[in-house]
Amino acid sequence: MEGASILAQITVDEVLMLLKEHDLLIKSQFSSLDQSFNSIAYNSKAVSNDCLFFCKGNFHEAYLADAKQRGAKGYVSEKPYDNIAIPGIIVKNIQKAMSLLSAAFFGFPQNDLPTIAYTGTKGKTTSAYFTKSILDHVYNRKVALFSTINTVLGPHSGDVIKSSLTTPESLDLFTNMTKALQKGMTHLVMEVSSQAYKKQRVYNLHYDVGVFLNISPDHIGRNEHPTFADYLHCKEQLLVNAKRCVINADSDHMVDVYYTAKATSQPEDIFVYHRKGSTQNAQLPKDIEYESLADSLSENKIKITSISDKAKQLGIDGTYEISLPGDYNEGNAVAAAITSAMMGAKPAEIADGLAHTRVPGRMEIYPTQSHGTIYVDYAHNYGSLHSVLTFLKKQSPTGRVIVITGSTGDKGIDRRKGLGKAINESANIAYLTTDDPATEDPKVIADEIAAHIDSKRVKTTYIANRQAAIEQAVTHSQQGDMVVVAGKGHDAFQKINGKNVPYPGDATIVANLVKGL
Ligand SMILES: CC(=O)N[C@H]1[C@@H](OP(=O)(O)OP(=O)(O)OC[C@H]2O[C@@H](n3ccc(=O)[nH]c3=O)[C@H](O)[C@@H]2O)O[C@H](CO)[C@@H](O)[C@@H]1O[C@H](C)C(=O)N[C@@H](C)C(=O)N[C@H](CCC(=O)O)C(=O)O
Numbered sequence: 352m353e354g355a356s357i358l359a360q361i362t363v364d365e366v367l368m369l370l371k372e373h374d375l376l377i378k379s380q381f382s383s384l385d386q387s388f389n390s391i392a393y394n395s396k397a398v399s400n401d402c403l404f405f406c407k408g409n410f411h412e413a414y415l416a417d418a419k420q421r422g423a424k425g426y427v428s429e430k431p432y433d434n435i436a437i438p439g440i441i442v443k444n445i446q447k448a449m450s451l452l453s454a455a456f457f458g459f460p461q462n463d464l465p466t467i468a469y470t471g472t473k474g475k476t477t478s479a480y481f482t483k484s485i486l487d488h489v490y491n492r493k494v495a496l497f498s499t500i501n502t503v504l505g506p507h508s509g510d511v512i513k514s515s516l517t518t519p520e521s522l523d524l525f526t527n528m529t530k531a532l533q534k535g536m537t538h539l540v541m542e543v544s545s546q547a548y549k550k551q552r553v554y555n556l557h558y559d560v561g562v563f564l565n566i567s568p569d570h571i572g573r574n575e576h577p578t579f580a581d582y583l584h585c586k587e588q589l590l591v592n593a594k595r596c597v598i599n600a601d602s603d604h605m606v607d608v609y610y611t612a613k614a615t616s617q618p619e620d621i622f623v624y625h626r627k628g629s630t631q632n633a634q635l636p637k638d639i640e641y642e643s644l645a646d647s648l649s650e651n652k653i654k655i656t657s658i659s660d661k662a663k664q665l666g667i668d669g670t671y672e673i674s675l676p677g678d679y680n681e682g683n684a685v686a687a688a689i690t691s692a693m694m695g696a697k698p699a700e701i702a703d704g705l706a707h708t709r710v711p712g713r714m715e716i717y718p719t720q721s722h723g724t725i726y727v728d729y730a731h732n733y734g735s736l737h738s739v740l741t742f743l744k745k746q747s748p749t750g751r752v753i754v755i756t757g758s759t760g761d762k763g764i765d766r767r768k769g770l771g772k773a774i775n776e777s778a779n780i781a782y783l784t785t786d787d788p789a790t791e792d793p794k795v796i797a798d799e800i801a802a803h804i805d806s807k808r809v810k811t812t813y814i815a816n817r818q819a820a821i822e823q824a825v826t827h828s829q830q831g832d833m834v835v836v837a838g839k840g841h842d843a844f845q846k847i848n849g850k851n852v853p854y855p856g857d858a859t860i861v862a863n864l865v866k867g868l
Pocket residue numbers: 353393394395396406407408409410411414515516517518519520544545546547550570574575762
């Protein structure tokens with residue numbers, strides 16, 4: 352999107368006032384406070400007339416010259432560009448300034464769009480889809496969704512666009528909120544990544560409900576978070592910015608997370624849920640408990656019981672069928688039940704939503720007649736692959752586990768070790784292949800995964816072409832085998848050297864392959 356010209360406006364006076372309020376202003380080169388802007392943009396190619404342009408990231412002066420030529424009337428930046436004859440506003444932090452001013456430009460659309468925000472290393476998309484599915488029953492499909500997979504701006508199929516980031520750039524985020532309101536949406540469910548906080552994409556955005564699902568090491572390395580502490584700190588900001596907080600107790604570091612929430616929310620506004628029998632973080636308050644009543648590939652069912660008085664007021668006690676298999680999806684479903692009840696959902700609506708949610712590329716099952724059963728799943732780090740493989744092994748302890756995976760280049764470097772570890776713990780056969788290699792050699796990435804696999808225990812083969820690797824794994828599988836195609840779900844591209852190279856998608860390849868097998 353990178354620029355917006357929906358009917359909206361902001362004046363230099365308003366810009367300066369806001370920046371001063373947030374201690375972001377260094378200086379302004381504007382002579383008139385009354386000058387107004389009818390559009391905003393951060394990419395010169397998206398600039399239209401009377402535009403206020405943001406210079407951020409790996410920026411080059413030539414982009415500002417381009418923006419001026421296309422109609423920019425001023426810019427906001429951390430440094431002046433005196434060679435270009437256009438007035439600037441110099442700020443201390445451009446990402447914060449862009450978020451703040453984008454929200455103001457659209458008249459703070461978040462104030463009219465009650466929002467549930469999810470963070471966590473795993474389960475954000477699934478929980479967000481569960482929640483949207485429930486609230487769609489309550490609010491007649493008027494629920495917007497900003498997720499890793501899709502951005503849903505309205506109730507019609509034409510209102511759905513593919514997302515390029517889990518959490519969009521701030522200007523795009525507030526543009527999308529405005530579009531959602533214009534299309535009659537009444538609520539928003541969104542995912543917030545740790546990068547969104549690191550890059551201030553959601554600066555000054557407050558949520559009605561914030562959920563912390565879990566955390567385990569991920570996204571640590573060059574281009575992302577320098578340390579786990581930084582990753583945790585960024586994720587915790589979601590609760591600092593939420594009126595009501597929902598926390599899953601069954602994950603490491605949740606005591607730390609709870610105390611972060613308590614710094615800005617009353618204990619009355621913090622809801623902690625536990626799996627029955629779990630002893631993890633037992634010192635945390637217990638508001639809601641859930642237990643698994645069925646946990647197989649064909650049936651996933653939970654019972655929710657409220658413990659504290661405030662939880663009882665949500666009125667969600669009961670049993671619920673969950674459309675997605677996997678014990679880890681039970682916690683995701685509980686989070687969705689709690690948050691949607693906070694937004695007005697009744698147990699029958701929660702039951703309907705949880706029983707009928709489909710999340711593209713998450714635990715999709717493709718049976719065959721004469722070969723193994725194929726699972727397409729988005730697992731691409733230790734936590735997720737370990738969860739999926741242990742769940743599947745529990746279902747069929749004697750079947751062989753066959754995994755096809757690669758890992759991303761230039762980011763999530765620590766995932767390679769984790770994927771190798773998960774394969775080593777639970778798989779019998781591994782096909783290592785290409786994921787999104789970016790600027791790296793996929794063979795080198797595969798070797799780094801393989802370094803954590805004991806090849807005497809797990810037969811490991813490298814096939815560079817992802818489609819060929821899937822085809823070989825599936826056609827060589829036998830009845831009773833569980834073949835897990837991990838990592839890309841429905842992604843219809845591979846990121847190679849800065850380009851999105853078209854790729855059919857794991858799910859499409861498998862769907863075509865299993866015909867006749
Ligand atoms: C490291 C990082 O956060 N990069 C993001 C950032 O890039 P950037 O600001 O440096 O942009 P750039 O492409 O170098 O260009 C610099 C500026 O010049 C502008 N430009 C460029 C060309 C031109 O002709 N004219 C022009 O004006 C660009 O619009 C941009 O504003 O801003 C871009 C959009 O404004 C993002 O697409 C980009 O995300 C990169 C691609 C990315 O993939 N980030 C990942 C790590 C990410 O954020 N992932 C999380 C999920 C992971 C998690 O769970 O933490 C996510 O939320 O998706």
